[in-house]
Amino acid sequence: MTWSWQYENSAGEATGTSETFDQRSEAETWIGTSFEDLLEDGVERVRLLQDGTEVYGPMSLRPE
Structure with a gap:
């Protein structure tokens, strides 16, 4: 099992x-x-992937 982050720009x-x-x-x-x-x-947002499948996200990298 591997974990990675998918990066997204401001347009998603x-x-x-x-x-x-x-x-x-x-x-x-x-x-x-x-x-x-x-x-x-x-990079504005990220999604956590487990073996290529999204676990959660999108998560903004900017403070609320």
């Missing part, structure tokens, strides 16, 4: 995916430390 279009992680907790830790860099690269 998929723009790429993250590296894969063996554990959900690793993926969630990674997004918590990487979201600012992703915002700078134009």
Whole structure:
């Protein structure tokens, strides 16, 4: 089982995916430390995928 993040721009279009992680907790830790860099690269939202299937999202990377 692998976990990854799908990136989306402000129009909701998929723009790429993250590296894969063996554990959900690793993926969630990674997004918590990487979201600012992703915002700078134009990523506005992400979706968490497990083996390519959406688990949750979209989740905005911007503070509420």
